[in-house]
Amino acid sequence: MACQVRTPFLYVVASITFCLVFYHHYLRDAIASFSSLQLSTSTSPPIMQSPTPSPPHPSPSPPLPLPLPLPVMLLERTFPPPPPPPNYAIIDNLTAVHFVNSPPPLPPSPISTTSILLPGWEVFVIVPRGKNSSDPNGDFCVFDNNEVSPAKYFGRLPFPDRATFICPLPLHARRRLPFKQPVLTKSPMHPPETNGFSWPLLLQWSHLVYDSLTTNDDVVLFVKGVNIHQGTNRKPSELRCVFGDDASNGVRTAVTTSMQEVFRCPRPEQTAVPQAEPIKVSLEIVTENKVVPSVAYYTPPRRLESKKGKSLLCANTMVYNVAKFLREWVIYHSKIGVEKFLLYDNGSDDDLQQVVEELVKEGFDISTYFWAWPKTQEAGFSHAGIYAKEVCTWIIYIDVDEFVYTPSWANLSKPSTSLLQSLLARNSSRFGQISINCREFGPSEQRVHPVMGVTQGYHCRRRHHNRHKSIVLLDAIDDSLLNVVHHFKLRRGYKTKRFISDHIVVNHYKYQAWPEFRAKFRRRVSAYVLDWTQKLNPKSHDRAPGLGFSAVEPDGWPQKFCEVHDHGLKNLARKWFGLETGSGYKMAWQR
Template identity: 90%
Template sequence: MACQVRTPFLYVVASIAFCLVFYHHYLRHAIASSSLQLSPSATSNYVITHTLTTPSIAVAPAPAPAPSYAIRENLPAAAPPNYAIIDNLTAVHYVNSPPPLPPSPISTTSILLPGWEVFVIVPRRENSSDPNGDFCVFENNEVSPAKYFGRLPFPDRATFICPLPLHARRRLPFKQPLLTKSPMHPPETNGFSWPLLSQWSHLVYDSLTTNDDVVLFVKGVNIHQGTNRKPSELRCVFGDDASNGVRTAVTTSMQEVFRCPRPEQTAVPPVGGEAEPIKVSLEIVTENKVVPSVAYYTPPRRLESKKGKSLLCANTMVNNVAKFLREWVIYHSKIGVEKFLLYDNGSDDDLQQVVEELVKEGFDIITYFWAWPKTQEAGFSHAAIYAKEVCTWIIYIDVDEFVYRSSWDNLPKPSTSLLQSLLARNSSKLGQLSINCREFGPSEQRVHPVMGVTQGYHCRRRHHNRHKSIVLLDAIDDSLLNVVHHFRLRRGYKTKRFVSNHIVVNHYKYQAWPEFRAKFRRRVSAYVLDWTQKLNPKSHDRAPGLGFSAVEPDGWAQKFCEVHDHGLKDLARKWFGMESGSGYKMAWQR
């Protein structure tokens, strides 16, 4: 507002006073109409937020709570440096003091996973003592929350998951984000060269060193089921500089697993102690191409156990199975499984708490952080090597699968000999036992049955589908090839396949819809990478009639019900049921 007065001095003073009073009333009215709120903070710093498309004003203590996402864009070029954009409508101005100096960018390695998730790996030298409260900052200044995911072993590295913002998905090529503790104070990126975002479909994601060789786990080299590149087409490469790295020949190439001899000790820098880890990758010789890698060459590694070597272990890959785990562990430990090796595929429930409780109760359970999605077969291959020193046989079954034999129905209580006797009485050339699966349906359940899956699901399909195996680790072929829970064996070893009326695996596959919907999103087959894509529509990993979206089909609760089968339900109730103050319950119920 401007007041122009061309009169003597007294009239000028009076006019100025009138202008001040009028402006004071105008400002009070403007503040009241925009619901102005002013509250001092401990530091007496305030933030004024201006909505860029309306004249309304709001005042709040600084710093403002971090939103779930922030877009810092559309700021006028002439805006002062202590402005920050919270979203595309709102700017934040620090009034009494400017924001702290932006931190230096943290160098990370990031991978674009299915579902527009970005997997961020923080080098060990950058590891923060506080893994919470981080954000991913992208090249176009968009920000998304970074959820702490876990720590990769060998070498120790923190990992995070953050969604790739919608606008960033439209900018090709995709660039890796940076990490920051606050979207209000992004790291300084002037002059920063944004590296390309690695693609999950083409990556060396893990490695394991044995006494004799190195095993690499690689996406995107053998991409078709049953078709594998010849080892002669490939080389293992040791060193960050691939062009000058040490190379050794690949000896086996199957699915996502590749093996090669270890390099000469004098050919690479020493490993261990404070020395920098050595990256290891895979070269496709025929294409003169080295696959991007986040894997490192380490000294030989193997699982160690204070309880010595077990005759029979169980291995499975898990994700958010805390509610199922007690039933599965208690049941199988009583029929002969001595050790449980869980490959944790990014659980964010209370899995670790349940594991710790079971360990305190005397169960031998080991968890291994296996971050990689859709890699169940590769994880089984890893376990076959990693656990070889502490397990003689491994049964590869999932947490929703239970071994059952009708001849056990007359036994008053379970015994560890029920499974172990199958291993002891067979010839030395037996390398694998194959057991058919029976697939159970929702059985009218709408939610997870409180007494457990063996008690809640009792209606199944008539015919068996697939099979699961108990494998002698010494009998597994060097290629580590496995398909649907059974392995290729060394020459001279044989597989014995049981008929369904002898022993079966009850697979509680199609559970109440909320449980199956979560399973749908994270299926771990190597050949159904994403259930929402119309690839491999006839795969047995797909639920018949479900289609390509996680939408509950009509009549789901009644599906897959061709035979009412109460065999294991009744047996488990006899073995593990008990009276309690609140009524009848199972041993695994808390």
């Protein structure tokens, strides 16, 4: 608005008065607004904790006195600058705010793990003792090309105690040779600081000392990649055990036996190796001047413990996700003479441990041993032959889909622990091993796991037996610990007793309903049994006829392998363990 001087005099005075009043009110409101903005932007906004309603706006501030003489204000009238943008961004409607202009949190230091590349592009991550939080969830693997993959908690390695994880090797990382070990992080959004970090090479499963066991007299090593063919073994004189984290300066002892993946050597002198902390133990190939990489440690002697004293007969098997089968297998065999069960858990992710704990509360003697290593069933059996020697006299090596049975029990009204134990008593003076043939049962029209158990659901089998399983006297096992799928080499002076199928058999419920067999197809545990996914030896007796090389259900699977209808164990188990209910029968192992 412009003010012009005109006559008469009164008009001029009125115009000036009007201008002064107008500017006074205008500037008063502007100053009040400016002061209010200064107060509202002088502090950071509070962090929102919950979606509570916004409080009502406060009433306008009272007018403030003019800080400057009016003529100066008229000449220097300015408007306040716009307020700075808020220092936060709303993540979602529930989690309040995240500051975006504040400096990000400092990245954590990387955890230096030891990692092994397993078959199927899986990375097995071992966390050093004391380096991992107690929370096994929410971890990620960060690779040297900044790719991230989820790390699934796998279990804890014993002796010494270490947490383990499995994470897939990302596709792009598979193209970068040589492969590097990842580091662990809790959040992919805030990976650890790896500038200047030395990425070690990823260990190869095909060439590794993966476990060890110390006895009172020697040390047993379990090694991949030294004796690579069944029946072909390096001479012990070509090898030495190496004790110490620094292999070049480690203490060395001679290897006494070399068989398959098992190597034995004397313990070093106590003064030569410090005992305060466990130390690495490895295997040296003298002829190649090479020490095999190792994740195994030399520890004091250790053995299976039992609160019930030494058992005459134990059962040992390697398991993976067998929770749904375990109750039936344990209850049945405990009633015919097995006193203790030792399960080598090969990385189960079902509720196996919960089922074991329930059975223990019911009075069954069951122990589990975390055995993470893939396709090492024979090595695991060798390990058990030493580990359980103080608490087991005999061990029967059968799987949880296998049941010992003889037609001579058909007339018994109830089971008895003497059924197997009397068999051992009659043969213990002359034999160190009892060999029992297997009968292989087919799907028997089942399309899902039978709710009453495998003994009730599968009743049709192949005509001829295939393979055998053994009950072994642990004192009779040869020092080499050599075994080939459930039978051992024996010390000199011991023999193996072979029973014909008409006397005693193992019912092997091998070819089950397709969903169950498919899981077995994908995870063979034996190093010396043909891998069904490999296109080798299609006529092998180990293969399921007509299956092919992939986990695709063959036509007519429910009717396959049905040559003989065999209801012997089905009827006997129903008589022994069947419970009458209002709607029919219920087996003792059913919930």
